[in-house]
Amino acid sequence: MTLLAVENLVAGYKDKTVLRGVSFTVNEKEILGILGPNGSGKSTLVRALTGAIPASGKITYKEVPMYKFSRQKLACFMAVVSQSPPRPAMTVDHYLMLGRYPYHGVWDFGLTMDEKKLMRDLSKEFGIEYLLERKLSELSGGEFQLVQIVRALVQQPELLILDEPTAHLDIAHQVRILDWLERIKQQTTVMVVFHDMNLASLYCDRVMMLHEGLVEVIGEPAAALTYERIERVFGVPVVVYPSPMEQRPHVYLVPKRFLQRGEE
């Protein structure tokens, strides 16, 4: 079933249109990877979907136009981990508590026992318990990234949108996060921006590649991640082989020294 449907989305900034008519759907219980070169519009898409920048076109959630949801209602079903968000002057545990804010009124912000347990369990699962009393300003890039992901999961959204969630993480944390996303996708549909096509290939049910503000392709990794398409969109030579893991495509870069004269 379609959870989110986007039709002819046009969005950008004051004097620059970035997304030039983007249409796609996100299906329930899938991990949809968003790929594309620098500047192709991936973060702009995340911003447009969350209402952070104005956009034209049609976005519906379970067939209801997005504009009909208040920000608080929206936050009950959608959580976002954006790239380099501000770090408010607060401790990690208070920041995590904000994840429950949409479920409480401004005047009622005591967490229930279940909510406290959820926070504790997720902090333990992602190995950030030792950070709970630290200030956000004192965390490393990777630690802050983990904290943001845990805060989004504390929100218990139906749709989780992550903009390069693994960018600052070592491989152990990358795998831990992505395995977790795979585990929760029955309850939480995931849309995630990747730079690493191989991670996207390994973990995504479908990938969507953006190119110059348009959808180049959307489909299963094996169909979407062909060497011809990657070479055309990214402008670099690559070799794509099925990996031993479920034959998913694995993209190898080809350093210049391997190219024959005339192929450069």
Ligand SMILES: Nc1ncnc2c1ncn2[C@@H]1O[C@H](COP(=O)(O)OP(=O)(O)OP(=O)(O)O)[C@@H](O)[C@H]1O
């Ligand atoms: N706040 C802004 N004001 C003006 N232009 C912007 C702003 N943010 C991004 N852009 C421009 O919009 C275009 C798309 O940027 P966007 O951040 O969406 O790309 P991206 O695909 O996420 O890139 P990257 O892979 O580098 O993160 C770029 O040309 C960028 O310079």
